[in-house]
Amino acid sequence: MTAKDKDLNDLFLDTLKDIYFAEKQILKALPKMAKAAGSDKLRAAFEKHHDETEGQVERLEQIFEMMDKPARGKTCDAIQGILDEGKEVMDDYKGCEALDAGMLAAAQAVEHYEISRYGTLKHWAQQLGMKDAVRLLDETLQEEKKTDESLTVLAKDAVNLAAAA
């Protein structure tokens, strides 16, 4: 196949591999974030999201299977950069009152990357007539949006607590 032949099917598969890699990296990062969290609420939120992410990885594997392709990741520079930035905040603010606020911001950057990717994949799956994939991608998309909303609520608490400290 020459480069000129690459179509939406290829783009869908490439992007599926990208988010599959990203979810696996997020799975590794979340326990470290939970351990570093200053408040019990934030720790619980990261632990809950870890469980949810395992389900999201399984959904992606189902889509690979539907496409008769091996579930394989493709290095995602974006998530690596976003997670590196989160690690930097954890190091720079260790023991500081603003640590949780910084970690929440980092987690929301992760969520927004995922929301953007799942929104795109769902839209392409619709165009490609992959009904079951649309359903699975939409389930994850709604979960990510909900997670982002609950992080916003926690972020307000974290800042108020820090301000009152």
Next chain:
Amino acid sequence: MTAKDKDLNDLFLDTLKDIYFAEKQILKALPKMAKAAGSDKLRAAFEKHHDETEGQVERLEQIFEMMDKPARGKTCDAIQGILDEGKEVMDDYKGCEALDAGMLAAAQAVEHYEISRYGTLKHWAQQLGMKDAVRLLDETLQEEKKTDESLTVLAKDAVNLAAAA
């Protein structure tokens, strides 16, 4: 100042430097994206967003000035990763029918990173009682959301055009 003393003011300034660096990188990337775009509509969208980004950089400089700090960026690994991924799509799909769909997805990943950062900064500025900064950050946040929405509309067109090709 010891690490323990780092508070929300420090976090706000660090994140302001992060998004300032990011906007400058986006300013450099947009003309390349406009040049690579397959459709006139997408090229026009990238050119329009370039002009808008210049205004967003100026708003950030106003906030630095309000804080009596020099406007200075701080390497943002996240935007570098997101833009690298966009460059990869431009290279891999050059001359392919799916090029514009891929570039639109990359641009939406950029928008979502910005939406997440400006949302966080606006919230912190509110907590820190920086009323003028809240106004400036909200202006940019609304612009970014609008840009993301118009990219979604273009993405639907791009896929339909590619499918009909």
